[in-house]
Amino acid sequence: MPRPPSxxxxxxxxxxxxxxxxxxxxxxxxxxxxxxxxxxxxxxxxRGLLITGQIRADKVKWATDLARYTGQDLDPxxxxxxxxxxxxxxxxxxxxxxxxxxxxxxxxxxxxxFGLQYLARVADVDDLRSxxxxxxxxxxxxxxxxxxxxxxxxxxxxxxxxxVVSKVVGRRVxxxxxxxxxxxxxxxxxxxLARDPDELIKxxxxxxxxxxxxxxxxxxxxLTRLTPLQPRHAQRKNLDARLTAALRGEAHERLxxxxxxxxxxxxxxxxxVKLLHVPHTxxxxxxxxxxxxxxRIVEQSPSRNPLDLLxxxxxxxxxxxxxxxxxxxxxxxWIAFETRIDDKLYFFHDGRWFAVAQDYESxxxxxxxxxxxxxxxxxxxAWTDGTDEKDYNKLVGSQNPxxxxxxxxxxxxTVHPRGIEHCDLLGPDDEFIHVKRLQGSDDxxxxxxQVHVATDQLLYDAEGRRALADKVAARSGGNRTAPxxxxxxxxxxxxxxxxxxDDLFTFSQVTLVRLSHHLETRGIQVEVIAxxxx
Numbered sequence: 001m002p003r004p005p006s007x008x009x010x011x012x013x014x015x016x017x018x019x020x021x022x023x024x025x026x027x028x029x030x031x032x033x034x035x036x037x038x039x040x041x042x043x044x045x046x047r048g049l050l051i052t053g054q055i056r057a058d059k060v061k062w063a064t065d066l067a068r069y070t071g072q073d074l075d076p077x078x079x080x081x082x083x084x085x086x087x088x089x090x091x092x093x094x095x096x097x098x099x100x101x102x103x104x105x106x107x108x109x110x111x112x113x114f115g116l117q118y119l120a121r122v123a124d125v126d127d128l129r130s131x132x133x134x135x136x137x138x139x140x141x142x143x144x145x146x147x148x149x150x151x152x153x154x155x156x157x158x159x160x161x162x163x164v165v166s167k168v169v170g171r172r173v174x175x176x177x178x179x180x181x182x183x184x185x186x187x188x189x190x191x192x193l194a195r196d197p198d199e200l201i202k203x204x205x206x207x208x209x210x211x212x213x214x215x216x217x218x219x220x221x222x223l224t225r226l227t228p229l230q231p232r233h234a235q236r237k238n239l240d241a242r243l244t245a246a247l248r249g250e251a252h253e254r255l256x257x258x259x260x261x262x263x264x265x266x267x268x269x270x271x272x273v274k275l276l277h278v279p280h281t282x283x284x285x286x287x288x289x290x291x292x293x294x295x296r297i298v299e300q301s302p303s304r305n306p307l308d309l310l311x312x313x314x315x316x317x318x319x320x321x322x323x324x325x326x327x328x329x330x331x332x333x334w335i336a337f338e339t340r341i342d343d344k345l346y347f348f349h350d351g352r353w354f355a356v357a358q359d360y361e362s363x364x365x366x367x368x369x370x371x372x373x374x375x376x377x378x379x380x381x382a383w384t385d386g387t388d389e390k391d392y393n394k395l396v397g398s399q400n401p402x403x404x405x406x407x408x409x410x411x412x413x414t415v416h417p418r419g420i421e422h423c424d425l426l427g428p429d430d431e432f433i434h435v436k437r438l439q440g441s442d443d444x445x446x447x448x449x450q451v452h453v454a455t456d457q458l459l460y461d462a463e464g465r466r467a468l469a470d471k472v473a474a475r476s477g478g479n480r481t482a483p484x485x486x487x488x489x490x491x492x493x494x495x496x497x498x499x500x501x502d503d504l505f506t507f508s509q510v511t512l513v514r515l516s517h518h519l520e521t522r523g524i525q526v527e528v529i530a531x532x533x534x
Contacts, residue, residue: 007199008192012102013207015111015189016093017234022049022086025093030104043087044197052083055100089204102188107232110187112355113224114211116168119185120220121210123170129182130169165223185223187230225360229346229353239346239353240307242339247298247306256291258336258349258507259445271320276328277313279304289315294331307332336445336505349507356506368509369501371516376490376527378427382534383437383494392494393424393435402428404476407435411467415457422454422468427490430483435531437495444504448511451489455519458485486524494531 016025023031023038026049030036036053056079067074082100086093095105167186184190189207194200215221229236245251275284275293279301286293297313298306314328330351337348345356381399383392390407397405404426410419423432432455436447457464465484472482493499501509516526 005195006192007195009195010190011193012097012188012190013115013193013204014095014097014102014105014187015114016086016095016105016109017111018093018109022047022088022093025086025095025106025109026051026084026104027106036104041085043085044201046087046089046201048088049086050083051086051101051104052081054079055082055103056080087201087204089201090208092208094204094207096193097188107230108234108236110232110234112187112229112233113227114187115185115189116165116187116223116227117185117211118189118207119168119170119172119183120215120223121213122172123168123183123185123220124172124180125217125219127171127180128168129171130167131165132167132186165226166228168223221357221359225357225363227355227357229355233353235341235346235355236353238341239339239348243335243337243348244306246337247295247310247335249295249299254338254505256336256505257289257294257334258505259334259449272318272322274316274318274324275313275331276316279309285318289334291335294335297331310335336507338506345506347506349505354507361506364506364509364513365501367513367516368504371512371526372499372501372528374525374527376431376529378431378433378490378527378529380492380529380531382532384534389424389435389437392437396425403433404472404480406471406475409471409475411457411464411471413457413461413463413467415461415464416453420454420457421450422458422464424492426472426480426482427488429488430486431488431490431527432486433490433492433529435492435494438493438499438503444499444508445511447491447493448508448515451491452515452518455486455489455524459522488525488527489519490527490529492529492531494533499528499530 018024026038030051030053031038033053035056036051038049038051041048041050056077060076060078063074063076066072080100081098082104083098084101084104085096085098087096095101097105167184169182169184171180171182181192194203215224229239242251242253243255246253246255273286273289275286275289275297278284278297284293294310294313298304298309301309310332311330313331315326315331315334316324316328317326318324333351335348335351339346344358345361347354347356380396387395393405393407396403405424406422406426407424408421411422412419424435425433427433434447434451434454436443438444438447458468465482469482472480491499504512519526
């Protein structure tokens with residue numbers, strides 16, 4: 001005997017921003033096409049708009065080959081059904097998408113993270129099935145982890161600061177009998193909804209009511225604290241306009257340069273920076289890249305959109321032999337920018353926009369402050385203005401032979417053929433001391449990147465450890481032996497006196513916290529020295 005049809009059907013739902021005409025949420029080309037129809041509807045008293053039609057793809061890829069084989073003129077196509085039902089429920093507009101219906105939506109009106117926000121309020125915290133995430137650090141890790149039997153957020157590595165969640169599949173209890181259903185959350189929400197019109201509107205009303213409630217489990221808050229913004233996000237035009245104004249000097253918001261993570265494993269001792277494809281000039285060589293350099297490029301091409309311009313201008317890191325240490329990286333990836341809209345923090349880093357939850361911003365600041373407050377007992381001499389980093393390290397070694405100078409002595413291995421520095425100074429008790437004069441947040445992100453790369457090589461690359469042992473023995477005349485692995489990392493910061501959390505962009509704070517946690521879980525202490533100025 002066949003089972004009776006289910007009272008529910010799985011549907012993908014978006015929530016749309018704004019007020020006014022429902023047709024404003026649909027891309028114009030689908031409203032104007034003759035193979036699509038749009039009309040007003042009413043569902044259980046809720047006003048709505050229904051758009052249906054067929055999306056015809058271009059000629060299928062195999063048609064050309066088949067025509068060549070047979071000599072016949074072939075023109076096969078695939079037609080895909082698409083439908084969207086927009087419903088005004090209370091103060092919100094929901095889009096129920098069927099087939100390829102999501103293609104019909106103007107994505108700029110889509111409420112970002114709607115599905116994740118709902119899932120964080122209803123999911124069983126111990127029964128998440130799949131998580132898609134990426135990290136803000138040198139690994140640029142993007143992965144999808146699945147646990148078919150279910151797991152908690154820590155099983156998916158979501159407790160780490162700097163982890164950005166883009167999609168989650170979980171389970172929730174859906175009825176008094178204890179039956180669970182699978183829900184999927186991203187910008188969209190995929191879940192079973194009632195087939196009965198009255199029950200459908202009740203369920204959408206319940207979804208809206210759920211989103212007004214706080215997230216009750218602290219672990220599920222981890223799903224929503226840091227959100228990447230898609231290109232068609234409703235705030236992107238506003239954010240891009242603010243960044244454009246800052247680059248043109250028309251606005252005074254926090255703008256600087258930030259070390260991009262692309263290919264960071266290959267970055268060795270950088271001597272100069274080369275700018276390529278700069279309009280109206282040959283390649284430009286600089287001692288370092290500052291935001292003023294990029295602003296000058298923007299100023300010299302007033303008719304160009306600054307963001308498009310800085311995508312075409314490329315940055316290469318060079319050593320003292322004028323050998324490239326990096327690929328050509330779009331200059332836009334070097335921009336760091338922060339702004340607030342309606343008291344919400346947004347930051348731009350590595351060519352991407354992120355939205356930061358307020359409690360997460362506070363958590364990152366608090367943890368970064370703790371790390372910066374871990375002062376080292378080591379004492380380093382004052383850093384005279386005008387002395388470069390290389391000469392300062394030599395000064396330290398000459399004044400106190402207990403500090404072994406390893407600055408700019410690159411170690412090249414199979415994994416790092418271009419070479420990396422394990423540290424600038426090896427301290428009296430084998431502290432790995434990384435010295436940097438900070439002029440801005442970009443220098444801080446550079447420092448954190450170097451520490452991460454260098455420490456990971458010592459932990460996981462036997463060839464690198466052997467090379468360091470040979471280097472220490474040679475530099476010390478056989479009087480010192482390199483430690484098997486570091487137990488203490490010291491960040492020695494000059495140029496600013498005390499390094500404060502407010503000196504760092506949010507992305508640099510996140511990077512510092514992730515670096516510290518990465519090292520501390522491997523038994524490595526992190527301390528800070530503020531080198532006094534002279």
